[in-house]
Amino acid sequence: MKNGITKLAFLIFFLNFAHSVTAQSSGEGDPSNYFIVSLIAVAAIILIAVILMISDNLMRIEAKQLGVDDGIVNYGLFPKINDIFRSKLPKHVKGGKVFFLKRGHNILLEGKPSGNNIEDAQVSTFALQPPNFIGMSPIPKVVVEKGDEVKAGDVLFFDKKRPEIKYVSPVSGEVIAVNRGAKRSIAEVVVLKDKEMKYRDVKPFDLEKGSREDLVAYLLEYGAWSMIQQRPYNIVAEPGVTPKNIFISTFDSAPLAPDNNTVVAGRGKAFQKGLDILNKLTDGKVYLGLDANSKHAPSEVFTNAKGVEKNWFNGPHPSGNVGVQIHHTASISAGDKVWTLGVQEVITIGALFTEGRYNSERIVTLAGKELDIPKYVKTYQGANVKDLTADNGSFENVRFISGDVLSGQSKSENGFLNFFDDQLTVVKEGDYYEMFGWLLPLKPRPSVSRTFPNFLFPNQKFTADTNAHGEKRAFVMTGQYESMLPMDIFPQHLMKSIIVNDFERMEGLGIYELSEEDVALCEFACTSKQPLQKILREGLDVMREQG
């Protein structure tokens, strides 16, 4: 193909060249002279090009054979085009592969915590919510009743389809409510926390001697298993599966996301222990995705982690999404199963061994312009929204989001943070009319479109609200999603295949590699305001049910 184009270009060039030569031959001068001189010139150029190309290749081969070619330094003769245009890497990026992701977009919002101080949050109620676990039957078996006393780590419920996976209480205290949602499904099991935390006794486990099966049973028994998510579909990992690889992203590039270096501070031992355990669970590797964007080196907990493969990712959001990182390291094919975990989930698993208890402690970011003081707080999984935001602003017409503004879930004031979320974002509701708002907006708003002057001020921070800025339309623009997703995937065509229920196409176009958070940025940027995350989830659900 490439060769063909070269030949064609050469032919055209030659034909025109010959044309002008023959044209000249009708005039004065010796025509054959021109022709021969030009032929020699062309031959000389080709010869030099061949020599250069061969030497370039030889240098690369040599570097590969010596094993010094680590993909970071260019050993060829010519600079790569990407090298010239891509951003300079910070000095601390070393050890492991570096991936440069060009596509995507960082949405900069006001309301990030200013320092790294972590306060203790005064939260009294916590909840474990069955809907947080994708694929769980809507009415799991709740083993506690209202009024029961539980310890942190005691089982609250389990899925009747997979009874071996235990879902345990994040804190100790009294079960004060089992709330139901639509069709009598269990929405949340609420626990009122004791003043003093009491932990369920955990038998020690010898990681050296214990077998993998024993380890799995151990993790299942003490509730740590629910920390592990399995792709495709983002379900809680299947105990019978040995994953191809395990992936952990150590940074979150979503808007207002917590800085994991802050989160992990002082908990390095548990994190490393967690990694050791995960290593035992997979035949493949445990991959750690590190941030190559920041000027500051990531926490040593990450850079010095042992027994893992480190990969650096440079580029805008969604470079921190584990799905994107998987795609570039060892992508998921049909039939593959890989596991993913968040940093704090790894710590909880590790703490089971280092502290001998189920410690669901979470550092949570409270972010958003609507808060008086955005900050980091220390609490436990599933903390109550009202308690978290107490005395931190007067909330009128705002939306509480468990997670970030792109892929988070909206919560009422009495709601609880989701199981896997370590971020609470508060944004203003945007239920206002705006005169000619689509053409002449009155105030700045985040946008990836260059019809707004935003692209001239890349460091400008915005205040966003939940106004949809337009109505839903048919798919019109093309190439927009692709530019927001640094993966070899065509999201728009995938979405269309999901809408028409074309299973073969869905699989072919890579539905297994995606989860909602990966297409969230595409959904944000979508001119037609299409609900991509919803469409994708429907597709994933259909595929899961098909098996």
Place this chain on the structure above:
Amino acid sequence: MGLLNFLKKIEPDKEKSPMLHTVYDGFFTFAYAPNTVTKGGVHIRDGMDLKRTMVMVVIALQLCYLFGTYNIGHQHFVALGQHTSFFSAIHLKIAYGLIKIIPLFVISNLVGLGIEFFYAAKRGHAIEEGYLVSGALIPLIMPPDLPIWILILSIAFAVIIGKEAFGGTGMNILNIALLARVFVFFAYPTTISGDSVWVSGIAEGVSNYGWWHMGFFNGIFEAFGWTLFESGASVIDSFSGATPLSLAKAGWDNVLLHYSESEMLWGAIPGSIGETCKPFILVGALMLIVTGIASWRIMFSMFFGAVVCSLLLNAWGANPFMEVPWFYQFYMGSFFFAMAFMATDPVTAASTDRGKWIYGFLIGFIGMIVRVLNPAYPEGWMLAILLLNVFAPLIDHYVLEGNVKRRLKRAKVAETT
């Protein structure tokens, strides 16, 4: 807020009068961005929507409108041998152009939007903005003297058969504006081909003005003491009205006998209303590229395809038209207009990046073949774009197949290692 309250008060009932409500909704959302908030999925949305996208294209077209209006008048007076210098009698030329273009524009939008409103109401959808651009494009690609009833028929055909039959905005296979033009082209060929249709008001050989010229504008101009419209002037003998493209059949020198290079570049030549002024079109194209609304890939590869094809034709050189130097091919005809505004329609173009390169290249290549090698059609872009519109899904299909195959291969490699 007073206006908002008033508008909310007069909102028709959706159940009782769906048609009225659709129309109301169309205009209301135009005046006010609605107060809908995100629900499920993302919580914040980009400030960009389809209205803004479409209006950006309309804005990019404004220079073409400006020049097109003036050029209608200019060509008219050149044919009569009056005010032949480009900047003389500016007021007459603008007035003449406006009298021609306003009906075209108004009718185009009335008919097209009317049909859109009707189908939107019937389907219970909100009005989609696709026709905003088509409605602005259609007058620019028609000859100035096109009878209004033909315009109405062509638009009705394009919108109903080309778009609504396929499900409305975003679903059409063929470019609506070009479909309207191709309808005129095949149904009423005498109104859109030949040498005499590209200059306004010379069909009878004598200038014959109506009330707007003689009554309205002459009245104003008289008050200022400016030159006036005068009926009864006849077309000068040496004037043919032939476009550069039809002259080029006899070679580039023949074109230069009638038009200078700068006239062709700046667009003071007969042609469809909006297609002649290359610099202004390129300003619009640049705006679309900078704002990211139109695909630079399509524009670039279409240009490249046309260059390659004309180079090949140059090398072949079997007749005088083929020997027109490749860069002069771009001085003639509507290449840039088609490149900037027609080929880049996101709905009908290829939708993958690689597909866009192929799509653009083939349009450029095939369009140039039609232009030069086919004696029946003096310009090729309309047909080339419509042809590739039909093939765009096929191109995409192969690009997607490539993606699927890559994924399968990766899976196999992973299995063996």
